[in-house]
Amino acid sequence: RKEVEQDPGPFNVPEGATVAFNCTYSNSASQSFFWYRQDCRKEPKLLMSVYSSGNEDGRFTAQLNRASQYISLLIRDSKLSDSATYLCVVNGAGNMLTFGGGTRLMVKP
Amino acid sequence: DTGVSQNPRHKITKRGQNVTFRCDPISEHNRLYWYRQTLGQGPEFLTYFQNEAQLEKSRLLSDRFSAERPKGSFSTLEIQRTEQGDSAMYLCASSSTGGDEKLFFGSGTQLSVL
Numbered sequence: 411r412k413e414v415e416q417d418p419g420p421f422n423v424p425e426g427a428t429v430a431f432n433c434t435y436s437n438s439a440s441q442s443f444f445w446y447r448q449d450c451r452k453e454p455k456l457l458m459s460v461y462s463s464g465n466e467d468g469r470f471t472a473q474l475n476r477a478s479q480y481i482s483l484l485i486r487d488s489k490l491s492d493s494a495t496y497l498c499v500v501n502g503a504g505n506m507l508t509f510g511g512g513t514r515l516m517v518k519p
Numbered sequence: 520d521t522g523v524s525q526n527p528r529h530k531i532t533k534r535g536q537n538v539t540f541r542c543d544p545i546s547e548h549n550r551l552y553w554y555r556q557t558l559g560q561g562p563e564f565l566t567y568f569q570n571e572a573q574l575e576k577s578r579l580l581s582d583r584f585s586a587e588r589p590k591g592s593f594s595t596l597e598i599q600r601t602e603q604g605d606s607a608m609y610l611c612a613s614s615s616t617g618g619d620e621k622l623f624f625g626s627g628t629q630l631s632v633l
Contacts, residue, residue, distance in 0.1 A: 418559070442620050453610060453624035454562065497561050499622075506575055507552070507620060509561035 411436055413502045416510035423517055427488050431513045433498030434480045443474055443481050444499040448512065454497055457483075488517045521545060523625035525611050531631045532601055539597045540628045544613030551594050552622065553586055554610040562610055568594060569616070601632045 416433045423429045435443075443460035458465065460472040460481050471484040481500075485492055498510040524543040532538050544551050549570050554562035565584065567575040570591040583601075588594040598605055608629050612622040 414561075416561075444621070446622075453626050454622075455624070456621050459621070501620060506564050506567060507622060508564060509554075511559075511561045 412510075413437060413508045414498055414500050414510040416496075416498050416513045418511055418513060420514040420516050423488055423515070425488055425490060425517055425519055427517075428484065428486045429488055429515060430482055430484045431496055431498075431515075432480050432482050433500075433510050433513075434478075435498075435500040435502070435508075436479070437500070437502045438476075438479060440500045440502055442501040442507070443472075444507075445470075445472055445481075445483050446497040446499055446509075448495045448497055450494075454509075457496070485515075488515075490517050490519065493517045523611055523613055523623055525609075525625035525628050527628055528626065529629045529631075531633065533633050534603060535600055537597060537599045538601060538630065539595055540609055540611075540630075541593060541595050542611030542625060543593045544611070545623055546592075548613035548615045548623070549591065550614045550616060551588055552612045552614075553594070553596050554612065556608045556610055556627075557606075565596070565609075598630075601630075603632050606630055606632045 445457040446454040447457045448454040464473040469486045473482045495512040497512045502508040526541045551568045553565040556562045568588040583599045586596045608627045610627045612624045
């Protein structure tokens with residue numbers, strides 16, 4: 411089993427839609443969780459950290475479920491500019507930051 | 520530009536040749552990471568430095584790969600006797616200590632082994 415797993419997608423949604431991604435992780439001792447965004451042929455950039463109580467940043471909401479070992483990202487009112495790959499990141503074995511394979515989102519007019 | 524800088528942006532080499540990449544992290548960051556990414560996959564951890572000490576190295580990393588950070592500032596990643604399977608984007612990232620593990624990435628070095 412991979413340390414961090416994501417549905418690769420693609421998720422094809424119309425503008426204005428709400429879309430959610432999940433990410434599961436295997437190391438129950440993990441303490442740090444993040445969502446990164448990666449545009450085509452660009453480097454990953456931090457989208458948001460994920461806190462135990464859940465957190466929101468504008469149209470983006472991140473949640474952590476420690477019991478089931480998954481984190482989620484919800485995007486409301488999708489914009490064309492949200493089209494990208496969303497990478498889940500967890501600190502795993504050896505405290506290394508481990509990336510999931512990414513979920514590709516395509517928002518269409 | 521005070522972000523993470525990587526050189527070169529692109530490298531084309533023939534199988535069997537050695538290549539070296541350089542990464543200059545954000546100046547106040549003492550942690551430096553190397554990742555490798557192939558098309559359609561997430562970044563794969565290679566190695567990690569805190570200051571000049573190499574603290575973690577992926578067991579997936581063959582002996583042909585070596586990384587250094589001699590003065591705790593810039594880092595180099597060398598691949599000896601390159602193979603076609605080494606073709607990938609090599610990403611460098613840095614972060615600061617003090618509980619903040621947020622990574623800031625450079626633009627990467629795209630390696631093509633012919």
